[in-house]
Amino acid sequence: MPENDTTPAIEFQGVVKRFGDNVVLDGLDFTVAQGDRVTLIGPSGSGKTTILRLLMTLEEANEGLILIDGDPYTHEMRGGKRVAIPDKRRSLVRRRVGMVFQQFNLFPNMTVLENIIEAPIHVLGKSKAEATTIAEALLDKVGLAEKRDERPTKLSGGQQQRVAIARALAMEPEILLLDEVTSALDPELVADVLGVLRNIAETTDITMLIVTHEMQFAREVSNRVLMFDKGKIIEEADPETIFTSPTHERTQEFLRAVL
Amino acid sequence: MDETSAWSWEHAAAVLPDLLEGLQITVLATVVGMVIASVLGLVVAMVRRSGLRVVTIPVGFLVEFIRSTPLLVQLVFANLLFTQFPSLTIGCVVLGVHYATYMSEVYRAGIDAVPKGQWEAAVALDLPRSRTWGAVVLPQAIRNTLPGLGNYAVSMFKETPFLFAIAVVEMYTAAQQYGADTFRYMEAITMAGLLFLLVSYPTSLLVRRLENRLA
């Protein structure tokens, strides 16, 4: 839980991530305040996905610390040394972080409803009835109430992604990670998903970390944009500023290419 | 049992030449069997694709039958039936026929994996049937089948002791009749196992590497 309003929701301290010889993040520092909606932009390979995966413990940093609400996550300093935190303790912090994937990753062996209630029941220890009530409300919110007993494989990509969003929200995360959640969708299905996300941004105070190529969406939803290049933040500002008058040359180039 | 029946390195060494000779025969049987299996398997796969129900149904049944009944029983059967041939020859043929039924599936998958467009292109060019198969389809299909071929060679090698199983049991019975020490099955069987490991493990590593290379 946030100690007070000034403790950042996310803090990276000198995070280094290497894949073999490829240094993807080279001593990255940044913070995300509680309730912030931060969009990460930058060219392909600049390390945006890597940042989200680090926050989901799907990758492990080689150096540096990551704090969630001020709590050490995967590593902590003990006696001046950086030591790994065992998975049991990580899991308590990880519970505050939710993620929606580009490829949805719904469980095909479960129905839509079962997908959503699985973790609330078995991880948060909710009763089945309570979890179901919450899940139904969420399905309503994403506009898929009538699909609750369908198999995910029977749904369109856009519907699957909306279920995945509901599934992540059912864990009541404080932080939601969104990695190009519309990139695998047919163009006509993108709007529904973005609509749902817009609605969540308006009606909740979840901290959001967004990687997207939908610049219009980023502009509407986020209050901060970080421009990445080669694993470093080269420019950061509010969306208005960065999209209308970027200062850094690389940002100008990048935005010319994608807008 | 008396003391002399404990493990003896002497006996282990003494049985080694026999085993090495057995190994040679095993390798030979594998090679000959594999050649039969590769050729016959391809023929079967092509016949089953012919679409002539009079042929495909009986051939299909025969393939299923051979494939789902024990090689060992087939070997004994053939040995009893064709007493005029040496048992090694019979062994190679039965092994080859048995594995041909597996190989035909590998070929079938390989042929199915050739894109439909290739057949259509052959029709569009008005190629005769023999050229379609020989110059277009098979060269592509065979490449798909090489890994399967390698795997079956290894597993065939491990099944060749079925050829000797019969002989071993005869030896064992004989040994019991003539007093225990004539045939030292403890050393023989153990050494045979180790020898197999020694040959088949590197071979399967080789096959796996080959597969990775081809994939």
Place this chain on the structure above:
Amino acid sequence: MSDNLQQFVDLLPQLGEGILVTLQLTLGGAVLALLVAFTLGFGSRAHTRWARVPSRVVVEFFRGTSLVVQIFWLYYVLPLPPFYVELDPLACGILALGLNYGAYASEVVRGSINSVAKGQWEAAIALDLSPVHRLRRVIMPQAWPLMIPMFTNLLIQLVKGSALAAYISLHDLNFFTNELRERTSDTIFSYTVGLLCYFVVAYLLTLAMNALEVRAKNRLGTGPTLREVLRLAPVQTTADVGAGGPAPAATTASKGGDRDG
């Protein structure tokens, strides 16, 4: 020929016994193989070296030495010094079959688990499901339908391998076949009968396994229900549940093992 049939009818009780022994070996071996397969399969993907290395060694050992050698070793060598372990022949047979095919099947287990999409693991982690829970509720239900067809192949291999039991003094179907031949002195007749019996056993087992596969796929939401398939309605997927005869009894263990890159 009618003489043969008379002998055959006289030997029917023995045939029943032979089939029973073959079935005991098959089912006993299969259950043991399944246990071995999951133990070694999970062991092979363990993070800790002291679980992974022994698992790999055991798998390679039983795959590398031949079933014939293993079964003979258990029966002929184990009772000798320094072991002095005299096993019941049936136990020998079951043990050898279970260990040998279990080693192959462990590769199927490993390969199938590895071939479940990476995103499924990641989603399970993102939902903070515990490692055991991930496996039990998310990964296994998806890996299981992949395993079944390969298990079917191995099961048929196991039935065939069980014929070796006749050489360790068990009166199985193979033994019966030889008995019938001695009584009738008609090799073709008795071996045709014997092989047909094996074929029927293999065929029935394949049918049962196919039913299991249909059910598993249906649970995964990717296939028709068993009832739909049995109704023989023209359901699209009947082709891949193998309507005709036993599936290819190949050494598909290696196929399973190769899925992981």
